[in-house]
Amino acid sequence: MTVLSGKDLPRDGEQLQGPALDARLARTWGDAPGLWGWITTTDHKRIGIRYIVTGMVFLVLAGLSALWMRLQLATPENSMMTPDRYNQLFTMHGTTMMFLFAVPIMEAMAIYLVPLMIGTRNISFPRLNAFSYWMYLAGGVMIWVAFVLNIGPDAGWFSYTPLSGPQFSPGKRVDIWAQMITFTEVAALAVAVELVATILKQRAPGMTLARMPLFVWGALVTAFMVIFSMPSVALASSLLIADRLIGTHFYNAAEHGDPLLWQHLFWFFGHPEVYIIFLPATGFVSHITEAFSRRPVFAYPAMVLSLVTTGLLAFGVWVHHMFATGLPRLGYSFYTAATLAVSIPAAIQIFCWIATMWDGRPRFRVPLLYVVAFIVTFVIGGLSGVMQASVPIDLQVHDTYFVVAHFHYVLVGGAVFPLLGAFTYWFPKFTGRMMDDRLGKIAFWMIFIGFQVAFFPMHFLGLMGMPRRVYTYPTNMGWDELNLLATIGSFVVAAAFLVFIVNAIFSLARGAVAGANPWDAPGLEWATSSPPPQYNFPHIPVVSSRTPLWDNRNHLPVMTGLRVDDRELLLTSVMEAIPDVRDPSAMPSAWPLWAAMATTCLFISSIFTPWAVVIGAFPVAAALIGWFWPKSPPGPEPVIE
Amino acid sequence: MRRRLLLPIPLFVLVSGCAGIQSVSDDAGRESGLIWSLFVLFGIVTAIFYVAVIAFLIAAYWRRGGSNQDGLPDEGGVTRERSLRTAFFLWTGAVIGSLSLLALASYFTDRGLASVNPENKPMVGIDLVANQWWWDVRYHYDDPSQNIRTANEIHLPAGVPAMISLKSNDVIHSFWVPNLAGKQDLIPGRINDIVLMPRRIGHYRAQCAEYCGLQHAHMALDVIVESPADFQRWEAAQRQPAPAPATPLAQAGYAYVTSRECSTCHNIAGTNANGTVAPDLTHVAGRRTIAAGTLPMNRAGLYAWIADPQGAKPGNNMPTVGLNADELHAVAAYLETLK
């Protein structure tokens, strides 16, 4: 075996830069051409885009199921659909929005953006990243195939036991739902692990924690929240499957179990989930506000502290979903206090964003319009959330349309509007082209107004006594006109999404060419070309402030010396981001796909026989060994010293 | 700005104004009154904060003045940080202060709700058992022979507290009479209770408020608050067995109901129909609705329900018996006599 010293290896530097370096890195970091390259890629950008597009497809599916429901509810005593169809629809809508759209799309944005924002060549554990996508896809396809076959789940997105238990939901519907949870948990946890390692160890030299972009902070806090909350729903759904398939009694009151155990485990995950969706969105808002206000975000330390506090408090509020279950009344006060406290960091963030605009020179382009829509809408949802923190008020509005209005204001206002803004903002980075401004504005106003028309009336419907999850309602309750209005609004929103999607497709082909930094934004992701090359940056950038591109207008400081003949990353120290280790990065591989297929077989067949868990473990183990087996032959560097 | 501040108040009036038979914005019960007052307080405080946020946002829009020179603010451009910092601390203080105020208001309202029967008046005792998708109602008394069983309808005397114990036979349901009080879940394996303190005579509607399966939408409960004298008359009438059928048609219906499918599930006191798994029919014709609020209680409703229960409420546990026309006339005629 040849032993090469460090000096003989090809590296970037004075001798190797410019087009020659680009060509060399493109060879090293490029994928195989065609379908094989598509299957085997470990490029965080390709996987990120794939994740984003799939998430958008699920958004459309969930949106269509909402439209279908709104048609049914447009008039009282409507017999357009059977209750069974309606119950499947709202279950699919909620499940898809929460598990297949909102959480994955936020992680997908992080998969794409975080490595670029922190100046590294790829995400940590790139094969795990590929595996995560395949698992997510398999789970989503499984549940939608089940829906098309009319065995879609029908117990609601939080599937309360015992309604979802073996006695009251016979058949396979709920098993499919619970197993979909397992798929998406595996996918989400994998991404969380990658993001934690990437953010803590792969930041560009000089990017101390105090210089980290706010979206990266959001992604980091979110990743930890995923790590601490998702095991709860994974455990809950596994116990549910065990109750249903092998006869355990966790949720069976007749055999010493307790249906409320499900609610505790589910909401211990379910409430942090809301912040898992919201915190990355606050990152979008911060970046857009900063770039378009021409001023660094006001009170960055307060913003970081708010993110972290929200992440911690989110784990202390789950019982506010259970105020009507008759738990000891005194304990409720704690959860009221914690729930009210969560609104403090949100209020601080809202102030800081507006202060940034107030103090800057805001240019109201489409992304910033979405930020304004976010503030106008999300604050309403936040304030109605403050109302529901109060036990007495919650006992009245819980499980009514008031709550439906509340969480749509929070989730659409707080996450979807920022996401659409972010999509418009980073679209030039993703594709190299700008989205059309005029179509963008049309879509924006339609979504903003349509949303208010669809959801604001629901506050009143709730106060007028309309419970949620009813497939029809009597005519003499005074609910007819507001329901019709909500249906009209929902169709305006749908049309707006159509305009948005048409704009994206049109701009992809015909949009104005963007260049590296079309918005003159300050973050590192704008330092590389649009779309970025496979290796992200020809040289590893060096950072000395929170807004590197605004502070280095003429030259970007970089570091050289990573190998260009093999995939190599720079690891830096956790706090100060001091260069520490050159670390190899995984090559493209089909093993993640084979492992995902084996795991999919295991999960799906375990719905039918528990032995699948035992037998199915062997192909999974084989695939994992193939995945982690070192590449042959061992590289020229290093050897045992 | 003043007009914006006043905006929420007409909204509350609007909502209060159209308080229907299933409305949160009512004070027909002591609890609902307390909660609605708290809601209005929360509404006003949160509206003030909303107006403040929007005002700040509008100010930020107006202030973008010198934005013609499209570029980064120069070094001098950041000097306004100091006044912003002051505003930041004021804002945070205002948020924390108001939240504390609201938390206290909520806490004291909650305490007020907990002491619902401070004078320890004797209470009406009701066992409410939820089933997919109907309500089994039992009034119990010190003398068990006085107990009453009915379904899908509760009568309450105004001004007298009622202690309702809540159980479920199958899945989780939630008992909610918004005009009187907040909701409380009925959970298998547990017994919850709720005390209602109705103050105003009237007819109210309760509805299951926890998704409980296929016919969750059709699981309502009529709540009739009446004067104590009317309530006592109702109690006395409920204790009577079913009246004997008088007309030949009703007699034919009686024969059918007591000898065929109906009697396996339904109970009619004073006859040999003594099923227990379905609503008690002893005084069914005296109620306002059929099948937990699905259809009105009248001849058309009875015909529709008996002929095709799966049409009006698909998936419910009452099978389509397949009566011929004569049987249908007879059964409906008999049930109509069960006042």
Add this chain to the structure above:
Amino acid sequence: MTLPVRFAGDLAELPTSAFGHRSLTWWGIVAFFLIEGTTFALAIGTYFYLMGGEQTWPPAPFSPPNPIAGTIFTVLLLLSEIPNTLAKRAAERKDLRALRKYLLIVCAMCAVMVIPRAFEFASLNVSWKDNAYGSVIWTLLFLHVTNFLTDFADSLVLAGLLFTKHSVESRRFVDAAENAMYWRFVWLCWLPIYVLIYWLPRWVS
């Protein structure tokens, strides 16, 4: 157009592997510890939640599990930490021969431990189908068996790898050190579960 660059330093002299928190995989493994640890903690929470609703524990008429097999397993598991620590030290000083030896000893001990582990299921004195108490102690045991078998398999593969040409890469030593860390996690998680399955029902009944 991208910005012109200014060279501010060179990374060529940096090492290509490091132990502990300087390694990327170490962070990945710590994150997995957090995930598995949270799962165990929640399963233990479920145990106490169900216990809180009972008059007696285990609920009548069941008797507590027989602790013999579980105790033998526990003793072996704790003893295996000795070769495990030696293996970790050998990895950190990059002593391939010692590492091979100690890792094989750990694997051999694991193989022996499978026997008492199998008898543990038979000594629970309750089926998962009997009641929620049975369900939860079976689940705790099952979760830990999965954890144990996963790292057993991982150690076997790693041991195998050390006898191939890939053993010369310095990353193998990092892998071995991290595998040893994982093994510590396995027995740390087991100790509370051992108490909850075998001893707590005796103490409270």
